[in-house]
Amino acid sequence: MIMEHTVICRHVSKVYRQESVAVQALTDINLEIPKKDFACLSGPSGSGKSTLLNLIGGLDRPTGGEITVDGQRVDQLGKSELAALRLHKIGFVFQAYNLIPVLTAIENVEFVMQLQGMAAAERAVKAREILHEVGLDGLEYRRPGELSGGQQQRVAVARAIVSEPSLVLADEPTANLDSKTAENLMQLLAHMNQEHGVTFIFSTHDKLVMDFSRRLITLHDGSIVNDVRRE
Amino acid sequence: MITLQLAWRNLWRHRRRTWLTASAIAFATTLLVFMITLQLGAYDMMIDTSLRVFTGQLQVQRQGYHAKPQMRATVPDAQALAARLRAASGLDGVAARAQGFALASSVSRSYGVPVIGVEPEFEARVSTLPHLIKQGRYLSSDQAQEAVLGAALARNLKLQIGDELTLLGSGKDGSIAATIVPVVGIFESGNPELDRHLVQLPLKTFQEVFTMGDDAHAIVVSGPSHEAIPQTQATVAAQLAPGSGLVVLDWEQLIPGLRQLIQADMVQNWITYIALILIVTLSIMNTFLMSVLERTREFGIMLALGSSPWRIGVIVLLESVYLTLLGLGIGLLLGGGIAVYLHYEGFTFPGMAEIYAQFGLPGVIHPKLSFAGFTLGPAVIFVFTVLAALYPALRIRKLQPVEAIHAV
Known part of the structure; x- marks a missing residue:
């Protein structure tokens, strides 16, 4: 059976220029993330996990190599094509301040669907269903400032998966949460992965997140030093 | 959205x-x-x-007169035309004027000044000068042998009410225009140009002295609001016989300054x-x-x-x-x-x-x-x-x- 891959990285490198000094953030990354995977990028600070996540998500460009997401070469796309790829194929969850503060929870969830041009009635139904699924019934009309950190991350998760992307990238999603809330969030993400079949890639320092993942990819000084499947 | x-x-x-x-x-x-x-x-x-002091909002003149005021560039039968324009426009503020130049003299001094012939009955409707008389009175009738002049000119000529003013100029036909009239009024308009130079005579007297016949040099129209000026201008222009050589000038053409x-x-x-x-x-x-x-x-x-x-x-x-x-x-x-x-x-x-x-x-x-x-x-x-x-x-x-x- 041929395995389908959501993400393929071939010889990916990234060099940052800080004034006149070149900093090698990633070196010769080769990686394949199959569909429905629940993978975790781990490693110490500065190991390159967030950089790799940003490159896969089209938020930044590699210095060398190829990145393919859902069959599309990300490294060859223009600015507006990258925006379209992010809009239609990738969901993001960041570590904090993920939400648009002037929109309510349901409006934040609807935001991406609005950008996609979905009809109001359809997106309202979908937003309500997903908020119900992440356990935020009754909190739909609260603004981010009126929600706890855990609730805000749940809204961010709901927003990331509501438009059924191929891939969700989560950059240290539990960094600002207490352990109980973090565990609840990871249970939710694992549930979403199984129920919706969405591919998840995390970057984290958090052992809890690593324990939840089915694949643990460890980076060190910009290179993959370990890649373990734990099923 | x-x-x-x-x-x-x-x-x-x-x-x-x-x-x-x-x-x-x-x-x-x-x-x-x-x-x-x-x-x-x-x-x-x-x-x-x-x-309102003097110019009016519109004036009917012979073409070219405004740029080069010559005695012979007249509006024929001016008072009759003014009456027709009053009737056509429905405005009271329509009056004929004639203008010449003369040497104005008192016993002791002389100055070259413009002399204006006006219809006293209608002048007060097109100009505020008749209301700005500071001494004496305004002109009484068309035929009266009398004059009013600006305060600065009166001062310069050392003239007072009742004194005689001698005017010496040339008429429309080139003959000598001369008259002696008593000063019946002195006006003070606040406009130095008018107060220093202007002398007014009744129109008939002017026509007689300057051998103008029934002619004048302008029909002054005053009264319409700013917005109504173009419409009044069109109404007035329609009353002028084609080929008459007369034109209607608005205030912007009359006082571009x-x-x-x-x-x-x-x-x-x-x-x-x-x-x-x-x-x-x-x-x-x-x-x-x-x-x-x-x-x-x-x-x-x-x-x-x-x-x-x-x-x-x-x-x-x-x-x-x-x-x-x-x-x-x-x-x-x-x-x-x-x-x-x-x-x-x-x-x-x-x-x-x-x-x-x-x-x-x-x-x-x-x-x-x-x-x-x-x-x-x-x-x-x-x-x-x-x-x-x-x-x-x-x-x-x-x-x-x-x-x-x-x-x-």
Whole structure:
């Protein structure tokens, strides 16, 4: 059976220029993330996990190599094509301040669907269903400032998966949460992965997140030093 | 829809800042609406007063006479034509005038002056000079052998009421025009040009002295509002026989300097207005730069979610439009309210009435209620404030999602 891959990285490198000094953030990354995977990028600070996540998500460009997401070469796309790829194929969850503060929870969830041009009635139904699924019934009309950190991350998760992307990238999603809330969030993400079949890639320092993942990819000084499947 | 909604809500993130900025716009708008309507009202008053002193709003003349006033370039049968124009236009303010030049002499002095023949009965309807007699009286009838003259000229000639004035010039046919008439009145118009030079005679007397027959040099029309001048001009022109060689000139052709004076004043005032608008604009630019900088991370999130930089730029521009419209609305209400009130009550300040009265001017200015008066200032403010938001909005285009997301 041929395995389908959501993400393929071939010889990916990234060099940052800080004034006149070149900093090698990633070196010769080769990686394949199959569909429905629940993978975790781990490693110490500065190991390159967030950089790799940003490159896969089209938020930044590699210095060398190829990145393919859902069959599309990300490294060859223009600015507006990258925006379209992010809009239609990738969901993001960041570590904090993920939400648009002037929109309510349901409006934040609807935001991406609005950008996609979905009809109001359809997106309202979908937003309500997903908020119900992440356990935020009754909190739909609260603004981010009126929600706890855990609730805000749940809204961010709901927003990331509501438009059924191929891939969700989560950059240290539990960094600002207490352990109980973090565990609840990871249970939710694992549930979403199984129920919706969405591919998840995390970057984290958090052992809890690593324990939840089915694949643990460890980076060190910009290179993959370990890649373990734990099923 | 989401763009409009986000822009509106973003505006109210910092209520105090929004209200302060809107107040600055409202203050500038109030001031501009009040100042511009007052300025336009003052111009109307200035035009009206200038024209009412002597020139009138329209004049029928022989073509070329205004540029080169020659005795022979006359309007034939002028009083009859004036009567016809009165009937056709429905205006009382129509009067014939003739003009010549003469050496005006008293016992001790002589000056070259223009001499105007007027219809005393109708002159008071086209000119305020008959009402500005400071000594004596105005001319009594068409045939009376008498003269009125300006106060400065009377002083220079050392003439008083009852003294004799000798006029010596040349008539239409080239013969010598000479007469001696008693001075019955001295006027003081506040216009140095008129007060220093002008002598008026009754029209029939003028025609007799200057061998004019029934001719005159101009039919002066006064009375229509500024807006009605073009229509009255057309009505008057229709009464002139084709091929008669007569033309109808409006006040801008008769006194081009007045329009230039107004334009110069307008430019001077607008320099002040633009300075005011620039101060408001810079304050708005500062507000929007702050607002964009403090939301860099949020814009980064929006870019990551697939929003285009263009859309985020539009949101910032819309915020500026909302804010400006809010300030303009309040400013228009306040400025417009003041203008409407003063339009009916009149604007004056202590001492203004006394100073203006010396020159036959009304002591109050009535702001002009016009579309231009209400919209010109706000429109310029709108353009400037939207331009002020353009720079912060354009900065967003340069945002890199990954840098923006990690902005503090």
